[in-house]
Amino acid sequence: MIGRMIVMVGVLVVSAVAMGQPMSDRVPEGAMVYVGWAGSEGMPGGYAQSHLKAVLESSNVAAVFNDMLPRLMQKMGQRDGEAAMVWQLASAIGGPMWRHSSAVYFAGVDFRAAAGPSPRVGIICQAGKDADGLFGQLKGLVDGPLAGAPFPVKVFRVGDIVGIATGYDDEELAMAGKESPKRPKAISVAGKFVQALGQVQKDAVVVAYVDVEAMVGLIDEGVRLSDDPQELAQWQKARDGLGLGGVQRVIMTGGFEGRDWTWQGFVGAPNPRTGLVGLIGGKALSDATLKLVPVSATAMEAAGLDLVGLMDGVRSVGAGMDAEFGKQFDATVAQINQSLGMDLRKDLLAAFGSEWVSYSDPASTGSGAMGTVLANRLAKAAEVEKGLTKLEGWINQEMANAMKGEKVKIAIESSQINGMDVHTLKVPLVAPSWAIKDGVFYAGLYPQVVVVAAGNKGKSILENESFVGLRKRLGGQNAVTISYVDLPKTAPGAYQVVLPLVQLGVGFADLYGVKTPPLVVPPLGALMGHLSATEDCFWTDNAGWHYKALTPFPGAKVLASDANIGVASAAMAASILLPAVSSARERAMRVKCMSNMIQIGRGIMLYANDNKGKFPADFGTLVTTADMHPEVFVCPGRGTGLPAGVAQNVRDPAKLAAAAKWVNEHADYVYVGAKLNNNAPADVILAYEKPENHGGQGINMLFGDGHVEWVRMPAAMERVKKQEGK
Numbered sequence: 001m002i003g004r005m006i007v008m009v010g011v012l013v014v015s016a017v018a019m020g021q022p023m024s025d026r027v028p029e030g031a032m033v034y035v036g037w038a039g040s041e042g043m044p045g046g047y048a049q050s051h052l053k054a055v056l057e058s059s060n061v062a063a064v065f066n067d068m069l070p071r072l073m074q075k076m077g078q079r080d081g082e083a084a085m086v087w088q089l090a091s092a093i094g095g096p097m098w099r100h101s102s103a104v105y106f107a108g109v110d111f112r113a114a115a116g117p118s119p120r121v122g123i124i125c126q127a128g129k130d131a132d133g134l135f136g137q138l139k140g141l142v143d144g145p146l147a148g149a150p151f152p153v154k155v156f157r158v159g160d161i162v163g164i165a166t167g168y169d170d171e172e173l174a175m176a177g178k179e180s181p182k183r184p185k186a187i188s189v190a191g192k193f194v195q196a197l198g199q200v201q202k203d204a205v206v207v208a209y210v211d212v213e214a215m216v217g218l219i220d221e222g223v224r225l226s227d228d229p230q231e232l233a234q235w236q237k238a239r240d241g242l243g244l245g246g247v248q249r250v251i252m253t254g255g256f257e258g259r260d261w262t263w264q265g266f267v268g269a270p271n272p273r274t275g276l277v278g279l280i281g282g283k284a285l286s287d288a289t290l291k292l293v294p295v296s297a298t299a300m301e302a303a304g305l306d307l308v309g310l311m312d313g314v315r316s317v318g319a320g321m322d323a324e325f326g327k328q329f330d331a332t333v334a335q336i337n338q339s340l341g342m343d344l345r346k347d348l349l350a351a352f353g354s355e356w357v358s359y360s361d362p363a364s365t366g367s368g369a370m371g372t373v374l375a376n377r378l379a380k381a382a383e384v385e386k387g388l389t390k391l392e393g394w395i396n397q398e399m400a401n402a403m404k405g406e407k408v409k410i411a412i413e414s415s416q417i418n419g420m421d422v423h424t425l426k427v428p429l430v431a432p433s434w435a436i437k438d439g440v441f442y443a444g445l446y447p448q449v450v451v452v453a454a455g456n457k458g459k460s461i462l463e464n465e466s467f468v469g470l471r472k473r474l475g476g477q478n479a480v481t482i483s484y485v486d487l488p489k490t491a492p493g494a495y496q497v498v499l500p501l502v503q504l505g506v507g508f509a510d511l512y513g514v515k516t517p518p519l520v521v522p523p524l525g526a527l528m529g530h531l532s533a534t535e536d537c538f539w540t541d542n543a544g545w546h547y548k549a550l551t552p553f554p555g556a557k558v559l560a561s562d563a564n565i566g567v568a569s570a571a572m573a574a575s576i577l578l579p580a581v582s583s584a585r586e587r588a589m590r591v592k593c594m595s596n597m598i599q600i601g602r603g604i605m606l607y608a609n610d611n612k613g614k615f616p617a618d619f620g621t622l623v624t625t626a627d628m629h630p631e632v633f634v635c636p637g638r639g640t641g642l643p644a645g646v647a648q649n650v651r652d653p654a655k656l657a658a659a660a661k662w663v664n665e666h667a668d669y670v671y672v673g674a675k676l677n678n679n680a681p682a683d684v685i686l687a688y689e690k691p692e693n694h695g696g697q698g699i700n701m702l703f704g705d706g707h708v709e710w711v712r713m714p715a716a717m718e719r720v721k722k723q724e725g726k
Helices: 002-016 045-049 051-057 061-077 081-099 128-143 191-197 212-225 229-242 275-279 307-321 323-340 344-351 381-402 447-455 465-474 487-511 524-528 565-610 619-625 644-648 653-666 715-724
Strands: 033-037 102-110 118-126 153-158 161-166 206-210 249-257 260-268 299-304 355-360 373-377 412-417 420-425 433-437 440-444 481-485 534-541 544-551 669-671 685-689 698-703 708-712
Touching: 045 051, 045 249, 051 260, 061 487, 081 118, 081 128, 102 212, 128 153, 128 161, 191 206, 191 249, 191 260, 212 229, 212 249, 229 275, 229 307, 275 307, 307 323, 307 344, 323 344, 323 381, 323 565, 344 381, 373 447, 381 412, 381 420, 381 433, 381 440, 412 447, 420 447, 433 447, 440 447, 465 481, 465 534, 465 544, 487 524, 565 619, 565 669, 565 685, 565 698, 565 708, 619 653, 685 715, 698 715, 708 715
Parallel strands: none
Antiparallel strands: 033 102, 033 206, 102 118, 118 161, 153 161, 206 249, 249 260, 260 544, 299 355, 299 481, 355 373, 373 440, 412 420, 420 433, 433 440, 481 534, 534 544, 669 685, 685 698, 698 708
């Protein structure tokens, strides 16, 4: 009960301060994570003239939190007393924190505490007139439900500042200040934090900060103290593979810029960056790519993405963390290359350009994500067309084989439209299509979308005053990614989606007999006067990564009916390439299983040589006598996990016997050669895969002469039944 209480209270309190300005003069400098909030009664001067204030005043959002939710929880509490108590307690604490300047921080873990690892977490609130009530509520929490906590929990107060912290034997260490020489310095004077703050908005309403260096060091310490060499090695590989050692700190702020709201962020990761971190970033987007977007587009996302660099980077990072990943990655790529009759990396991926853009343009392709266009200015258009055509042929063959005997057909077909080849996957509901025109690759969920996009020769978004103005305000000329939404044009369509979603939430209160406010969301007319275009940019330099966004008010993007074009683009790419990737992965799994069964066949023959020609009684015998790892008996596509002791395959006889037992009970292959010997006919089956290993398409079978053959269903099962005499 105590654990659940802590989690529930923590979630509610953190959500209350999820928009915060720091009390940086009270948070200890050792804080690794900290979030602060200026308080609804302590907003800076910019709030009075902001779009946010106007929108809140025209809605009933405050009534939802101040009246409806408490009464709803009271009703539900009649059925669940514990839930009601938690809610009432969290409301009592969260209310003052919402109104007044507050901060939440995490200062690490005391691994050497007498009672075991003790997290150091603090919540501080300058509660003003609510200080007495808040202190009493926290004191009651500590003396009551949290009295049996496995680590020290302290409540403290200095004037109207009230706080609660865990992991400190002396509460004076839980808050910075000059009242006592015991108190630590504040994070506001810590060089690392001051440096990070210099990259973002200094007078923010909300700030969130993470000292990544300290967090990585904390994990290092915890793993080392676990005294588990294997766990330490795995963590070090993950840390280095991800490149976390090069990330210093992260900071995010939110506040007012004129009447608008701005988010600003910075990740301190100086060059050179390595691992997965090193894959993030790139060159600034060119105007040539942005010119592909029509001037009337209402939503647009552009980003740099080098497909070859991504492929090589994923392989390098994965192999650095797990050597087996590198082997499987290479095997999969080799299988794809063999199937396609080309080098996927060199002949196709390298021929794409490194900049991608997706957009939605109601004037040409209709409103909504279904009209989304994905475009890429190609490096080598002829090679892309040749490579994609080969890919299509392979996909069509694979789908034809998979659907042999079925009454329906799925295929990609090509049609000549407006002087270009438009390739379309013919399936119900959507018809993912692509074409190449004037060196540009276009894709969409319908051929109509592709044809219109490829034929667009009008003005571009670079002549859209709204986009150009925001780009200039954000410093987006050096942006690696840009996202833009014209909210005044998308809101009318999105509003009809927002209303039922909100009603879905508040409607539950009505079902419990709790009266709900009539206008939780303002009328559309009240919103329209406070909407403008929104844009965000991401760029990199030698110091790290930078982010800035401008929006009328926090959450305004819910009114962007076309803002999910990134999701649509991903769905589009997946719908075109997923059959190929899925089939290639399955072929790689077949190759791996074939390799496994070849090893099993060799093990059987070696065993027979040492045992007068007799084959082993079971698979487990090969584990105990032939030094065969249990992993050989697992199909990688089934997801069968090896228990820790089995995976280690140690030399302890007892553990080796346990590994053999596990293999006999859980192997993904079936052994039928127990009663045979090395005089068995070449075509007799010694072992075969379980029918479900590869989706019922077929199985690998091991024969008497040691060769392995892929046999399609149901012919494979007929051969098994024939040998078994059924």
